[in-house]
Amino acid sequence: xxxxxxxxxxxxxxxxxxxxxxxVEWKTIEQAAKTDSKSNAKLYFVDFYTTWCGWxxxxxxxxxxxxxxxxxLNTYYLPVKFNAEGSSEFTWRGTKYTNIAATPGxxxxxxxxxxxxxxxxxxxxxxxxxxxxxxxxxxxxxYQTAADFVVVLWYFASGDNKRYPFDKxxxxxxxxxxxxxxxxxxx
Numbered sequence: 646x647x648x649x650x651x652x653x654x655x656x657x658x659x660x661x662x663x664x665x666x667x668x669v670e671w672k673t674i675e676q677a678a679k680t681d682s683k684s685n686a687k688l689y690f691v692d693f694y695t696t697w698c699g700w701x702x703x704x705x706x707x708x709x710x711x712x713x714x715x716x717x718l719n720t721y722y723l724p725v726k727f728n729a730e731g732s733s734e735f736t737w738r739g740t741k742y743t744n745i746a747a748t749p750g751x752x753x754x755x756x757x758x759x760x761x762x763x764x765x766x767x768x769x770x771x772x773x774x775x776x777x778x779x780x781x782x783x784x785x786x787x788y789q790t791a792a793d794f795v796v797v798l799w800y801f802a803s804g805d806n807k808r809y810p811f812d813k814x815x816x817x818x819x820x821x822x823x824x825x826x827x828x829x830x831x832x
Contacts, residue, residue, distance in 0.1 A: 667715040671726040678735045680723060688801060689775035690722040693729045693759050698769040700788040711791035716830050721802035729759035738779045774801050799826050
């Protein structure tokens with residue numbers, strides 16, 4: 646009987662925790678492009694993905710589902726999900742972007758925004774981080790575990806990118822940075 650009660654309590658706690666887990670509140674690129682940078686103090690985070698990319702789907706299932714990653718993205722960034730082969734049309738920093746080669750049922754082509762931002766570093770998944778004025782800070786490429794991604798996201802969100810080189814930051818993160826980050830995030 647005691648084992649059943651313990652099992653029930655354990656499952657109840659697990660389910661309660663998953664119900665309250667934070668999810669990334671994704672925006673479209675059109676929504677982000679229209680955001681007034683003067684009233685928006687947040688950084689921009691753009692997830693360049695394709696519908697056929699298995700690593701992109703793994704990022705969605707595992708990394709973006711992580712509550713710490715979601716909290717950082719929702720609190721300090723304007724998170725954008727951008728289909729790099731989509732057909733959206735928008736203006737970003739005064740330049741109009743479109744994918745005129747994208748046709749329904751045809752072979753997908755790369756959107757001009759993905760080409761402009763990623764340049765020769767074209768690969769998926771790719772992530773671009775921008776200042777609140779929409780100027781690019783960095784590009785991160787490839788699958789990232791939640792633990793590794795937290796370090797990258799916090800590096801820019803906290804402004805520590807202005808204080809430390811990234812290789813040093815990675816070394817001191819767990820002992821010197823994470824406790825303050827957890828406190829700011831209420832973890």
